[in-house]
Amino acid sequence: xxxxxxxxxxxxxxxxxxxxxxxxxxxxxxxxxxxxxxxxxxxxxxxxxxxxxxxxxxxxxxxxxxxxxxxxxxxxxxxxxxxxxxxxxxxxxxxxxxxxxxxxxxxxxxxxxxxxxxxxxxxxxxxxxxxxxxxxxxxxxxxxxxxxxxxxxxxxxxxxxxxxxxxxxxxxxxxxxxxxxxxxxxxxxxxxxxxxxxxxxxxxxxxxxxxxxxxxxxxxxxxxxxxxxxxxxxxxxxxxxxxxxxxxxxxxxxxxxxxxxxxxxxxxxxxxxxxxxxxxxxxxxxxxxxxxxxxxxxxxxxxxxxxxxxxxxxxxxxxxxxxxxxxxxxxxxxxxxxxxxxxxxxxxxxxxxxxx
Amino acid sequence: xxxxxxxxxxxxxxxxxxxxxxxxxxxxxxxxxxxxxxxxxxxxxxxxxxxxxxxxxxxxxxxxxxxxxxxxxxxxxxxxxxxxxxxxxxxxxxxxxxxxxxxxxxxxxxxxxxxxxxxxxxxxxxxxxxxxxxxxxxxxxxxxxxxxxxxxxxxxxxxxxxxxxxxxxxxxxxxxxxxxxxxxxxxxxxxxxxxxxxxxxxxxxxxxxxxxxxxxxxxxxxxxxxxxxxxxxxxxxxxxxxxxxxxxxxxxxxxxxxxxxxxxxxxxxxxxxxxxxxxxxxxxxxxxxxxxxxxxxxxxxxxxxxxxxxxxxxxxxxxxxxxxxxxxxxxxxxxxxxxxxxxxxxxxxxxxxxxx
Numbered sequence: 224x225x226x227x228x229x230x231x232x233x234x235x236x237x238x239x240x241x242x243x244x245x246x247x248x249x250x251x252x253x254x255x256x257x258x259x260x261x262x263x264x265x266x267x268x269x270x271x272x273x274x275x276x277x278x279x280x281x282x283x284x285x286x287x288x289x290x291x292x293x294x295x296x297x298x299x300x301x302x303x304x305x306x307x308x309x310x311x312x313x314x315x316x317x318x319x320x321x322x323x324x325x326x327x328x329x330x331x332x333x334x335x336x337x338x339x340x341x342x343x344x345x346x347x348x349x350x351x352x353x354x355x356x357x358x359x360x361x362x363x364x365x366x367x368x369x370x371x372x373x374x375x376x377x378x379x380x381x382x383x384x385x386x387x388x389x390x391x392x393x394x395x396x397x398x399x400x401x402x403x404x405x406x407x408x409x410x411x412x413x414x415x416x417x418x419x420x421x422x423x424x425x426x427x428x429x430x431x432x433x434x435x436x437x438x439x440x441x442x443x444x445x446x447x448x449x450x451x452x453x454x455x456x457x458x459x460x461x462x463x464x465x466x467x468x469x470x471x472x473x474x475x476x477x478x479x480x481x482x483x484x485x486x487x488x489x490x491x492x493x494x495x496x497x498x499x500x501x502x503x504x505x506x507x508x509x510x511x512x513x514x515x516x517x518x519x520x521x522x523x524x525x526x527x528x529x530x531x532x533x534x535x536x537x538x539x540x541x542x543x544x545x546x547x548x549x550x551x552x553x554x555x556x557x558x559x560x561x562x563x564x565x566x567x568x569x570x571x572x573x574x575x576x577x578x579x
Numbered sequence: 580x581x582x583x584x585x586x587x588x589x590x591x592x593x594x595x596x597x598x599x600x601x602x603x604x605x606x607x608x609x610x611x612x613x614x615x616x617x618x619x620x621x622x623x624x625x626x627x628x629x630x631x632x633x634x635x636x637x638x639x640x641x642x643x644x645x646x647x648x649x650x651x652x653x654x655x656x657x658x659x660x661x662x663x664x665x666x667x668x669x670x671x672x673x674x675x676x677x678x679x680x681x682x683x684x685x686x687x688x689x690x691x692x693x694x695x696x697x698x699x700x701x702x703x704x705x706x707x708x709x710x711x712x713x714x715x716x717x718x719x720x721x722x723x724x725x726x727x728x729x730x731x732x733x734x735x736x737x738x739x740x741x742x743x744x745x746x747x748x749x750x751x752x753x754x755x756x757x758x759x760x761x762x763x764x765x766x767x768x769x770x771x772x773x774x775x776x777x778x779x780x781x782x783x784x785x786x787x788x789x790x791x792x793x794x795x796x797x798x799x800x801x802x803x804x805x806x807x808x809x810x811x812x813x814x815x816x817x818x819x820x821x822x823x824x825x826x827x828x829x830x831x832x833x834x835x836x837x838x839x840x841x842x843x844x845x846x847x848x849x850x851x852x853x854x855x856x857x858x859x860x861x862x863x864x865x866x867x868x869x870x871x872x873x874x875x876x877x878x879x880x881x882x883x884x885x886x887x888x889x890x891x892x893x894x895x896x897x898x899x900x901x902x903x904x905x906x907x908x909x910x911x912x913x914x915x916x917x918x919x920x921x922x923x924x925x926x927x928x929x930x931x932x933x934x935x
Contacts, residue, residue: 309725314899369665543670
């Protein structure tokens with residue numbers, strides 16, 4: 224087991240990474256409260272709920288099983304959790320345990336953030352995407368019909384337990400979706416890691432334990448380092464959104480038939496192309512990004528979206544300031560920057576060719 | 580105009596108190612964003628919306644008018660505000676302006692707390708209750724069918740503008756309801772202020788400007804002092820809930836036909852009686868509390884509620900810890916304490932006589 228700490232003063236917490244952690248009673252027991260409620264979804268429950276129930280033992284108060292999928296990441300899901308918490312008369316010292324992918328972590332985290340003005344929660348991510356990204360850093364949110372993650376809060380978990388054994392049950396599409404966030408972390412902050420990914424993509428896709436553990440740990444280290452300096456995204460944390468302005472538009476436009484990671488993959492390529500258009504990087508850098516994305520079996524093209532529809536979706540981007548979009552772009556592989564001045568014409572050129 | 584500062588580091592903000600402040604452009608203009616949305620209710624809109632619209636001028640983006648009343652303080656109201664914000668493509672630099680009583684402040688504050696993981700808001704309280712209590716300190720919340728204020732967040736406003744002129748339009752029942760929170764502040768922290776209230780209750784009820792201004796300012800000073808030391812209610816801030824464990828039960832049980840302040844008045848007397856039962860204060864102290872409450876025209880008895888129903892409502896109290904209720908009690912007028920050990924028998928004695 225490897226442990227990485229997210230340093231946030233009295234909100235600091237550990238991320239534990241390794242095989243068979245779900246059943247390790249010692250990791251969870253010291254954190255449990257007088258009431259403990261597990262939140263999971265209809266896909267994950269049959270796979271891992273029993274293991275977690277065994278670990279929590281007779282301190283388990285109740286279990287909430289939500290319908291799976293991004294379309295269910297909404298305020299109604301949050302209210303369903305809160306209904307159960309009120310029914311069990313859970314107090315401020317309650318512990319929520321989020322067992323599942325990014326959707327379960329986000330929904331449970333938001334419920335924890337607003338129930339009684341804040342109770343504790345633990346992330347137990349069971350997808351690669353959640354283990355390398357969503358479970359770390361305290362961003363919680365649900366979607367609104369007009370945009371993704373528009374309703375949420377910053378609320379740090381007390382602990383993240385990433386059992387890499389759980390990834391074995393992921394279907395290939397879900398697993399590849401997580402790789403997109405791995406590539407993103409390398410692009411933002413670590414050229415050496417990007418080189419390593421180019422050399423080890425097949426090992427990663429085959430879930431070789433050493434490769435898997437290295438990739439997850441490196442992503443968590445990169446993200447923990449950025450979050451520690453800017454918890455509430457007043458500055459550099461926005462870099463973690465590389466590709467996401469495009470990705471959120473693609474997800475919304477597809478009514479979430481595109482997985483988040485698939486949309487991020489296409490978004491990373493669009494961000495690279497826009498960086499090239501603005502003269503920040505060379506064409507061969509864009510090609511390296513596209514080639515690695517393709518090697519992971521991820522989409523390198525977007526669906527065809529009319530320009531005015533792109534603009535409508537992107538207008539809801541949370542990074543916008545003064546009604547103006549701000550983009551995360553690349554200065555090089557391993558070096559991202561926030562760019563407030565992107566001429567509409569340059570952006571349009573990239574968007575018009577996005578599906579080609 | 581008198582100004583009191585709430586000292587909370589980079590979240591500090593001023594409370595401005597005085598007549599005709601709603602129309603003072605200079606107070607609001609420096610705080611406005613590129614988009615500015617006013618939230619108010621169907622009772623307040625016809626009275627003061629025009630004045631505020633004039634002050635905000637052409638920087639006003641939209642207005643949300645919610646149905647009035649505590650029964651509408653729910654998550655649906657928050658979502659209605661958020662719908663408007665998404666429709667106007669409001670970004671993180673949006674300013675919300677809460678024009679109304681405690682319900683509007685609480686609902687708007689929670690919408691501001693969770694929209695895009697947090698945008699700014701200004702409190703423009705138009706009721707005595709909101710001016711002396713609800714608008715200060717950053718507690719935001721909505722009700723759940725199983726209990727009051729169960730869903731919320733700590734989210735400080737950027738500024739509070741208390742225009743005492745707006746109190747003139749309050750009906751007598753609403754005005755008296757606010758007096759209950761005034762009495763509460765005196766009971767918690769200031770014997771001299773309690774003495775003053777005993778001497779000046781008629782001036783206050785007649786809304787004599789000097790008396791009104793003194794009472795509002797003194798309450799804000801007391802509350803600001805407590806909140807500055809304990810923003811998130813990890814300790815002494817809980818004292819501000821004197822009478823509220825009882826009050827929330829009364830409000831819920833009455834389906835909110837009791838106004839919050841009316842329930843607080845009855846709750847203050849129950850807290851005093853419980854303090855007497857436990858030997859903390861003398862009978863004559865309870866009588867002073869009851870007499871001042873009666874002089875304000877506030878209820879000194881509760882409705883008849885069966886003991887098991889009392890317990891069911893009180894179990895949802897947010898101050899409970901480890902499934903155990905904690906009460907705010909009095910050591911003297913002007914001195915409150917948090918008491919974790921109240922024998923059920925003592926509590927039952929007080930509750931059984933509550934309606935007599």
